Amino acid sequence: MAATGWLTTTDGDLTSALVQALRALLEAGLVDALLVPQATPAGDNVVPTLVARPDRLERVAPLAPAFPVNGATVAARLTKTLPEGRVGVFLRPCEIRGLVELAKLKQVQMERLFVIGTDCLGAYPVTTYAALAAQGDPMAPLLQAAAEARMAPAPGTAFREACRICEQPVPGRYALEGTRTPYQPDLAFGLFGAPLPDRVLVEAREARVLEVLGAEPGGPPPEREAAIARLVQERTAARDAAFAALRARLDGLEGLLEVFSTCIRCHNCMVNCPICYCPECIFRTATFDHLSTQYLDWARRKGAIRMPTDTLLFHLTRLNHMATSCVGCGMCTEACPSGIAVGTVFRAVGQRVQALFAYLPGRSLEEEVPLATFREDELTALGEGYLG
Amino acid sequence: MAEPFEPKIVAFLCNWCTYTGADLAGTSRLQYPPNIRVIRLMCSGALDPIYVVKALLEGADGVLIGGCHPGDCHYQSGNYKARRRVAILKAILEEMGLDPDRVWLRWISASEGKLFADTVTEMVEALRAKGPNPAREAWGV
Numbered sequence: 001m002a003a004t005g006w007l008t009t010t011d012g013d014l015t016s017a018l019v020q021a022l023r024a025l026l027e028a029g030l031v032d033a034l035l036v037p038q039a040t041p042a043g044d045n046v047v048p049t050l051v052a053r054p055d056r057l058e059r060v061a062p063l064a065p066a067f068p069v070n071g072a073t074v075a076a077r078l079t080k081t082l083p084e085g086r087v088g089v090f091l092r093p094c095e096i097r098g099l100v101e102l103a104k105l106k107q108v109q110m111e112r113l114f115v116i117g118t119d120c121l122g123a124y125p126v127t128t129y130a131a132l133a134a135q136g137d138p139m140a141p142l143l144q145a146a147a148e149a150r151m152a153p154a155p156g157t158a159f160r161e162a163c164r165i166c167e168q169p170v171p172g173r174y175a176l177e178g179t180r181t182p183y184q185p186d187l188a189f190g191l192f193g194a195p196l197p198d199r200v201l202v203e204a205r206e207a208r209v210l211e212v213l214g215a216e217p218g219g220p221p222p223e224r225e226a227a228i229a230r231l232v233q234e235r236t237a238a239r240d241a242a243f244a245a246l247r248a249r250l251d252g253l254e255g256l257l258e259v260f261s262t263c264i265r266c267h268n269c270m271v272n273c274p275i276c277y278c279p280e281c282i283f284r285t286a287t288f289d290h291l292s293t294q295y296l297d298w299a300r301r302k303g304a305i306r307m308p309t310d311t312l313l314f315h316l317t318r319l320n321h322m323a324t325s326c327v328g329c330g331m332c333t334e335a336c337p338s339g340i341a342v343g344t345v346f347r348a349v350g351q352r353v354q355a356l357f358a359y360l361p362g363r364s365l366e367e368e369v370p371l372a373t374f375r376e377d378e379l380t381a382l383g384e385g386y387l388g
Numbered sequence: 389m390a391e392p393f394e395p396k397i398v399a400f401l402c403n404w405c406t407y408t409g410a411d412l413a414g415t416s417r418l419q420y421p422p423n424i425r426v427i428r429l430m431c432s433g434a435l436d437p438i439y440v441v442k443a444l445l446e447g448a449d450g451v452l453i454g455g456c457h458p459g460d461c462h463y464q465s466g467n468y469k470a471r472r473r474v475a476i477l478k479a480i481l482e483e484m485g486l487d488p489d490r491v492w493l494r495w496i497s498a499s500e501g502k503l504f505a506d507t508v509t510e511m512v513e514a515l516r517a518k519g520p521n522p523a524r525e526a527w528g529v
Contacts, residue, residue, distance in 0.1 A: 250483070250485035251485050253529070256486065302447070302524070303527075304527050306528045311528070313438070313445055316441045317438040317441055319484075320438070323476070348483065349479075349484070352480075370476070374465060374471070374472050376459070379471050379472070380458075382471055382475055383457075383458070385503065
């Protein structure tokens, strides 16, 4: 980040300070509109909202621990055919990583975006958030813990599994270093290590943005690095434990069938995946509308077949098509009506296939997605027979 | 009495190299086991992993993917892209607890009829040693 500074809140109202900062961006003309999380009128959900008029920013809840949609998908829709101007998008770190992947897949015009990130407090499943919101503001109790980079879900509740195992909760910081320039958002709010709710750290790619926000100059607090390191360490341990538990189950075909046993073939995991952008996905075509006799032939050959067919084919194919770009946002798990930890499967497999190419999804705009490129001098043993 | 296990192999062969190599094996009267079913592709790079996964889940004991040697692709780089896809596919199969060694990628040129016959022979033997693909009779796939 090129420049850092501090925003001071009034009466400890952090949300108002952030909303005021967003309003300043809009009023200064840095952005033509803002995509920001905003509470629904019922108050039990917080959804991405495209705001064009500063007076309509009242219900913005930038830090609310709700995450019903991956904003990268929305940002793609907003910019894919936008001829001019800039839309500001306020996103979680995993959404920003999804955005970077979609940009490389040519679904987003990054130059039409002003990307605003924030340290991520984690989020609740949609239904948990709705239940908590009925009892009060679910965000307030998280803030104090956030200053120490601790995750503090309300008693008796838990964050989404993807959040619990996310080791990349700070925008612009990646779990692995690469050789290319890491992607940095245009503006980021730093909560971890900051004296919340009185002051919040702001980091911007261009110093003039800090002027627009009226930020006081100043560097990050000394506590920040240690707090982030501890959080990342905790999350990494949780991630490795989740992967190990999953891998213990995935032992042969039986184990795989068991993991996806309750799949109802709704394809919600695909619909909600920010990476699954294909307008003509093979699973939405008539390819799998087989002839009636075909089903009977299969049943005769195998003795019995599960209907509808091709459940494992769906998941294994999707893994082949997008696991190299999986950013671990967990939308698939949240969307699964049967409670299958799809996201953990995809992250575990993703980790393995991404390692083949030292690729980390969302890290850099300069790294090509693995399936779109190749190197002549890699994988050289593959394809060579044992015979001369 | 049960019949002895004969592996079934689905082979995806590129038009310009391995398919022509298979043709050469035939015109050269080279003997190799009749366990493969060949599907001709214009390029190994045209192979979506879904075809391989489908074959394996339907009970194929092995899938052979044949393409031009690196640097020899008729379309410049299709085989390099295939190589990445196969590496990813094999890693996914292994990670999901399935056997990645049922999938073979081999570079066999149009002049290597002997290598084609030898490769099929070798693969049939390797699969015979493994035994049938458990998906052959699995209900839920």
